[in-house]
Amino acid sequence: MKKKIQDIIHFIQTGIWQVSRDDVSPLVYLLYSILKKLILTIRFFTTKRVMSQAAALTYSTLLAIVPIMAVVFAIARGFGYNKYIEMWFRDAFKSQPQAADIIVEFVNSYLVHTKSGVFLGIGLVFMFYTVLMLVSNIESAFNSIWQVKKQRSIFRTFTDYLAMLLLFPILIVLTSGLSIFIATVAGSMPDLLLLGPMVRFLIALLPYILMSAMFIGLYVFMPNTHVKVRYVIVPGILAGVAMQWLQLFYIHSQMWVSSYNAIYGSFAALPLFMLWMQISWTICLFGAELCYTNQNLDYYDYNTKTSDISHRYRIMLCTILASRICRRFDRGGRPYTALELCGETGIPIRIANDLLYAMIGARLLIEITSDEKGEASQFVPAENVDNLSLGVMIDRLESQGRWKIDLPLDKHYNENWLSALEVRREYLRKSREILLKDL
Structure with missing residues (x-):
């Protein structure tokens, strides 16, 4: 009995989210979809106050x-x-x-x-x-x-x-x-x-x-x-x-x-x-x-939350989103919506929204919204795409928030600190040579 309960819990948390349309009959897939919607709704309802x-x-x-x-x-x-x-x-x-x-x-x-x-x-x-x-x-x-x-x-x-x-x-x-x-x-x-x-x-x-x-x-x-x-x-x-x-x-x-x-x-x-x-x-x-x-x-992915993503993986996902936006803008195409980006990249919608608004706060992207009710928001680069590089994106994302706190940090600086800062500057300098539109 205990094993069956554990199998049911594992199926709800993991198995059901890995079932595709080709794996089961249309009726079973419809029932699974209804169950997933109820699970997600209850989860959002209980965790979002x-x-x-x-x-x-x-x-x-x-x-x-x-x-x-x-x-x-x-x-x-x-x-x-x-x-x-x-x-x-x-x-x-x-x-x-x-x-x-x-x-x-x-x-x-x-x-x-x-x-x-x-x-x-x-x-x-x-x-x-x-x-x-x-x-x-x-x-x-x-x-x-x-x-x-x-x-x-x-x-x-x-x-x-x-x-x-x-x-x-x-x-x-x-x-x-x-x-x-x-x-x-x-x-x-x-x-x-x-x-x-x-x-x-x-x-x-x-x-x-x-x-x-x-x-x-x-x-x-x-x-x-x-x-x-x-x-x-x-x-x-x-x-x-x-x-x-x-x-x-x-x-x-x-x-x-x-x-x-x-x-x-x-x-x-x-x-x-x-x-x-x-x-x-x-x-x-x-x-x-x-x-x-x-x-x-x-x-949407049930097991994924933005707060659970590591810093390195967050940077990679931001790079994927920003590179597509910059590339389409450079080619004169229509701006992306969040759902279009999710469809092309496979990034869950809540993760994509959080990352897009984080890049807006970092002055990398701009949200274009019509005053018409039925129009979805679109996202374009905040400046010339020839200025938006991987190094610029990383630097701005890591600089969000309050940059300095009144602490006596000067006494910690020594030659090794200066070497570490120089390595950091060199890393950003080389990253600035890689434009987002070229990725």
């Missing part, structure tokens, strides 16, 4: 939910749809009815005081600050998962988020109207043997569809990188179903909730709401990790 990000997003949500809903309610009232927005909001928080009542009360009070001019000025600034902080934190969490270093530009941040706030109430009204229409049709045909059950099934399925569509849109829209839609459909559906199951769990656990209310009284709504929000963000971020793994599985 995703739970801490979920806690931070929970705190930001608590600060921003009233201002955000105030904006949504205000826009909806302008179109005369505030009733539908409130119905949608209470339905979305049906597992937290006390929290929903409190938030709606706060929102209505917020709007009343805003009309009277009490919150104009400082209150308006605070509202926009909390909203932007929440959205910025969400984007940072998604960018961290996708290894994106560059945030949206200020212009794109303003336009994208403003468009989202304006479209959100319209989408809610449309979906609410669709739900009411389907419910009306179902109520008018109770005697039809076929259509009645089908419509009722569609009504029961509609919350899952809408929640899954919301997650799919979030996974495509939020990361500031090119996310392919086909890779987020399954994670979006899984996240939507998990959220609906979470709602059902909270709704059907009234006995546990009532005992919690007996201890905390009316204050129980806040910790229960925070717990629900933290679990919701955990589901959301786990789905985002699954999207990243789903899109980049072919360019």
Whole structure:
């Protein structure tokens, strides 16, 4: 038994990552791919402090939910749809009815005081600050998962988020109207043997569809990188179903909730709401990790981490990446993306991203990013390729960070030290004769 367990562990850690398409049948390879995606997602989820990000997003949500809903309610009232927005909001928080009542009360009070001019000025600034902080934190969490270093530009941040706030109430009204229409049709045909059950099934399925569509849109829209839609459909559906199951769990656990209310009284709504929000963000971020793994599985090696690579091997991998970038640039070709480099060199995507950004920090490469959402980043040399040699690359990479510390090093210098420094200079001098574009 112990031997079987060890064999299973060894297969998960090593064997499954060495299986190619030609080794097994298509069905078995598909099952192996699903298992690898789950393994990688769980590994990323547990090692990248995703739970801490979920806690931070929970705190930001608590600060921003009233201002955000105030904006949504205000826009909806302008179109005369505030009733539908409130119905949608209470339905979305049906597992937290006390929290929903409190938030709606706060929102209505917020709007009343805003009309009277009490919150104009400082209150308006605070509202926009909390909203932007929440959205910025969400984007940072998604960018961290996708290894994106560059945030949206200020212009794109303003336009994208403003468009989202304006479209959100319209989408809610449309979906609410669709739900009411389907419910009306179902109520008018109770005697039809076929259509009645089908419509009722569609009504029961509609919350899952809408929640899954919301997650799919979030996974495509939020990361500031090119996310392919086909890779987020399954994670979006899984996240939507998990959220609906979470709602059902909270709704059907009234006995546990009532005992919690007996201890905390009316204050129980806040910790229960925070717990629900933290679990919701955990589901959301786990789905985002699954999207990243789903899109980049072919360019990842389970057993390889950048921190495990030796300095010498890191230099060699940087040389491989930089030489290809310089060679294509010298020949007038289109700049490489990270995925193209991974496909040609076989270097895992996370290793390649880390090394590319290390070379950007060393002023060897430049990242070219379009302000368009669907464009992937490209990488070009930071200066004339005739100046970028192996010696220049090694010197700049080894010089990153703080170069001098206030220590009395002069007393250590002697003739042997000077000889060692001269050997080092000679090594770099000869390395500078080898251009990266020629490798």
